[in-house]
Amino acid sequence: MPTYKEVSKIKSDFILKREDAIKNTLATLQGNLYDKLFADFVKIATNKAAGKEVDINKLQIQFKRFYNLGFPEVMKQTLSAARSLSDLNQMYFSTLLESDRLDEIHNKTKSLVEKRLGIDENGKLKKGGFTDKILENQRVQKLFVKEVKTILGGNPDIGLMQEKLKNFIIGNKNSTGILESHYRNYAQNILTGIDRSNSVVYADELGLQSFYYGGGLIKTSRKMCLKNNGKIFTRAQAEKWRDLPEIRDMYGDNIADYDPLVDMGGFGCRHTPDWITQDIANKLKGENNAKAKEKNDAFKERNDL
Numbered sequence: 001m002p003t004y005k006e007v008s009k010i011k012s013d014f015i016l017k018r019e020d021a022i023k024n025t026l027a028t029l030q031g032n033l034y035d036k037l038f039a040d041f042v043k044i045a046t047n048k049a050a051g052k053e054v055d056i057n058k059l060q061i062q063f064k065r066f067y068n069l070g071f072p073e074v075m076k077q078t079l080s081a082a083r084s085l086s087d088l089n090q091m092y093f094s095t096l097l098e099s100d101r102l103d104e105i106h107n108k109t110k111s112l113v114e115k116r117l118g119i120d121e122n123g124k125l126k127k128g129g130f131t132d133k134i135l136e137n138q139r140v141q142k143l144f145v146k147e148v149k150t151i152l153g154g155n156p157d158i159g160l161m162q163e164k165l166k167n168f169i170i171g172n173k174n175s176t177g178i179l180e181s182h183y184r185n186y187a188q189n190i191l192t193g194i195d196r197s198n199s200v201v202y203a204d205e206l207g208l209q210s211f212y213y214g215g216g217l218i219k220t221s222r223k224m225c226l227k228n229n230g231k232i233f234t235r236a237q238a239e240k241w242r243d244l245p246e247i248r249d250m251y252g253d254n255i256a257d258y259d260p261l262v263d264m265g266g267f268g269c270r271h272t273p274d275w276i277t278q279d280i281a282n283k284l285k286g287e288n289n290a291k292a293k294e295k296n297d298a299f300k301e302r303n304d305l
Contacts, residue, residue: 001095002091002095003095004092004095004096004274004276005274007088007091007092007095008092008212008214008272008274010088010091011085011088011089011092011195011272012214012215012216012272014081014084014085014088015081015085015191015192015195015270018077018081018191019191021077022074022077022078022081022183023180025073025074025077026074026177026179026180026183027170027177027180029066029070029071029073029074029179030169030170030171030177030178030179030180031170032066032070033063033066033070033169033178033179034165034166034169034170036062036066037059037062037063037165037169038162040058040059040062041059041148041161041162041165042158042162044056044059044152045152045158045161045162046158048152048156048161049156049157049158049161054152056145056148056149056152059148060141060144060145060148063141063144064141067140067141067179068135070179071135071179072135074179074183075131075134075135078117078187078190078191079117079119079131081191082113082117082190082191082194083110083113085113085191085194085195085198086106086109086110086113086198087106088195089106089109089195089198089199089202090102090103090105090106090109092199092274093105093202093206093275096275096276096277096280097206097277099206101205101206105201105202105205105206108201108205109197109198109201109202112197112198112201113194113198116130116194116197117129117130117131118130118131118132118133119131130186133186134182134183134186134187137182137186139182140178140179140182143178143182144178147168147178148165151164151165151168188268189268189269189270192269192270192272193262195272196261196262196263196264196272196273197262199272199273199274199275200261200262200273202275203261203273203275208275208276208277208278209234209235209278209281210232210233210234210235210275210276210277210278210280210281210285211232211233211238211261211273211274211275211276212230212231212232212273212274212276213225213228213229213230213231213232213233213264213271213273213274214229214230214271214272214273214274215229215270215271215272216229217229217296217299219303221265222246222265222266222269223246224241224244224246224247224265224266225264225265225269225271226296226299226300227296228265228271229271229292229296230288230291230292230295230296231288231289231292231293232276232281232284232285232288232289234281235261238260238261238273239260241260242255242258242260246266247266250266250267251266261273
């Protein structure tokens with residue numbers, strides 16, 4: 001049977017792989033969308049450059065149809081991954097301690113995941129729920145129409161108009177494409193958030209008070225995460241993060257929405273609370289935190305952070 005540290009890595013790798021898979025699906029959809037619209041857009045752009053009246057209604061219909069056919073696949077991947085995280089969390093906590101309540105808590109987390117994703121008890125989408133909103137949202141369609149009109153109303157060079165449409169739909173090194181941007185606006189880091197929320201449910205139900213600040217470091221890790229990564233904290237210590245200047249600056253007037261155990265380093269943070277028993281915490285805290293500090297300082301030095 002794997003250790004809690006091994007399961008934590010399994011969860012972390014799972015989230016990264018699922019997020020990469022979703023990103024790849026979005027990239028493929030955006031490429032297919034551009035190819036589908038290309039010929040009709042060129043005709044419209046040519047007429048616009050010639051000073052003729054143009055109608056983008058056909059492009060708008062094509063975009064809507066493509067979105068309604070392709071984007072649900074992205075959400076299916078998200079829903080499947082979110083449900084799998086509930087099973088991985090049960091595996092994680094079963095390595096920490098024996099309890100006849102683990103199955104009960106597992107079922108509770110599964111229900112919470114469904115509720116968060118907007119799925120009813122019959123497995124159907126709730127009207128106005130998270131998944132329903134992201135699928136039916138009109139914002140992305142309005143954004144498409146607005147951008148196409150802007151492109152057609154700008155420089156009449158047809159090649160330039162094509163390039164602008166391509167950058168808008170597919171993206172480039174400086175920006176994401178339209179579908180990826182739409183997904184990020186609604187669902188960025190949703191898998192990490194679900195993992196954290198599930199973990200907190202287990203910790204609450206099992207009376208756990210301490211956790212590792214897990215997740216590792218990357219060059220874009222925030223100051224708080226560079227300091228905390230790999231260290232052991234208690235709930236009481238985590239509550240003090242609310243008062244950190246960087247957290248207060250990040251959340252501003254919405255600081256009351258910040259939940260240290262669910263939000264960790266704030267918007268976009270990928271770290272997770274890897275909960276441990278008090279016996280493990282008492283045994284490892286001093287030595288572990290010293291090693292974590294040394295490792296984090298070495299990372300910062302190597303990357304000139």
